[in-house]
Amino acid sequence: MTARQRWTPTPLQLQILERLFDQGIGTPSRQKIKDITKELSQHGQIAEQNAYNWFQNRRARSMRKQHGVGVGSSNNKNGESEVETETLNEKRKRPDGLLALPDGNNNNNLIGTTTTTSPRHEELCFQCPEMRSNLHLLGVHSDPRDEHLVGNLGLSDSYNLYDHV
Amino acid sequence: MTARQRWTPTPLQLQILERLFDQGIGTPSRQKIKDITKELSQHGQIAEQNAYNWFQNRRARSMRKQHGVGVGSSNNKNGESEVETETLNEKRKRPDGLLALPDGNNNNNLIGTTTTTSPRHEELCFQCPEMRSNLHLLGVHSDPRDEHLVGNLGLSDSYNLYDHV
DNA sequence: GAAATATGAATGAACG
DNA sequence: CGTTCATTCATATTTC
Known part of the structure; x- marks a missing residue:
């Protein structure tokens, strides 16, 4: 059984999720989760639990600047609210022009x-x-x-x- | 450029880290991480995130050795005597099947x-x-x-x- | 130099 | 909700 045990959001799903997170403030309501899941299902496999976890993780990751090193950026001691403005942070950064990937x-x-x-x-x-x-x-x-x-x-x-x- | 995209601990740092890990700090608190990072900074470039990741990886790796993955074949590469009797608590079980997506x-x-x-x-x-x-x-x-x-x-x-x- | 391995980093899932 | 575990990914290192 080589099925994926772990849900991996497709780029589209990620896009949608990010957008929702960007405009949403906190934990989406249950109804919202259901709705979001339903929509995301159109773009890939997903369950409500996945969407819920994603939001939880996202939020926890956003609020990881003063509390702990947690997982994420190096160290951000700024007191600015990143919850809505973490756009500046770049997580999935790939090194500079070395993306001439081999075949x-x-x-x-x-x-x-x-x-x-x-x-x-x-x-x-x-x-x-x-x-x-x-x-x-x-x-x-x-x-x-x-x-x-x-x-x-x-x-x-x-x-x-x-x-x- | 072409610098270390990925942090590589110096032998000295590794030594310190291993020693700390051996002391039984399964989950070093954030303050501990900060302290450790401070210490390690004297011996090379390091960020708190690095230390944190190192401990996480170290712990996960140790646990994996004990339990044995048993992926597919009997790929049992035991023989590691490095694993100590730190925290052989019960591994977190995850009942799969819930998100078994159809192929x-x-x-x-x-x-x-x-x-x-x-x-x-x-x-x-x-x-x-x-x-x-x-x-x-x-x-x-x-x-x-x-x-x-x-x-x-x-x-x-x-x-x-x-x-x- | 490519393959295999080791390991740092990212992230989904779960626990308290 | 914050923290931790578990799995995966990407890259540095080793080996052949």
Whole structure:
């Protein structure tokens, strides 16, 4: 069983998540999580728990400047609120113009004992699609069915955005 | 340039780190990390994050040795006497199966030159790890806050209410 | 020099 | 919510 045990968000999903995190402040409500998950499902495999964890991790990572070295940047003792402005931080940085990557060897199966020394390394796996997503309307379904997919996450349904507008 | 993209501890630093690790500090607190980093700074360049990561990796590595991964074949490379009786607590078990994604959508055609004129292929080729690597190298990791890129991400107006302008 | 390995770094998931 | 564990990724190092 070589299935992925760990969810890995696709770039599109990441994009959406980042955007949501950027505009959202804190922990999304449960309904929101469901909604987001539903939308993200259109772009890849995802569960509500994944989205929830992602937001939690994201927030925890954002608030890691004064408390601990935690995981992330080197050391940021600034008192500025990074929660909304961490745009300046660059996490996934790749070194300067050294990205002249060798030809894509599309096989990193390290456990494989076979010597897959395929001499042909013609990169062929790059069909990067447009980043534009047809992510249109997020279903504003007023379906308050309470699914216990992730159990009680302790999410507060305090501000239901749907009711606000 | 071409400097150490990755921190490499000097032998002296490694010595200190190992000694500290041997003392039984399974989880050094942040203050400890700071202190240790201070100490290590006298022997070479280091950041708190480095020390933190080092301890994390060290601990994870030790745990792995004890339990034995048993990936696939009987790839048992035991014989390490370095593992001490530090913290052989019970390993955190994670009952899988919850997020076992079906492999139906994992067969991403990388070549993509087929006559698949399907209109929506946004996330078609973004599941395999090898592609992720290539994408990283190419810096295709989408900019989180790129407005025009995210353009019609379709953050529906319901969500925009957080965007208090 | 390429493959195999060691290991630092990133991150999803879980615990308290 | 903050912290920690576990897994993966990327790169430095070693080996052949």
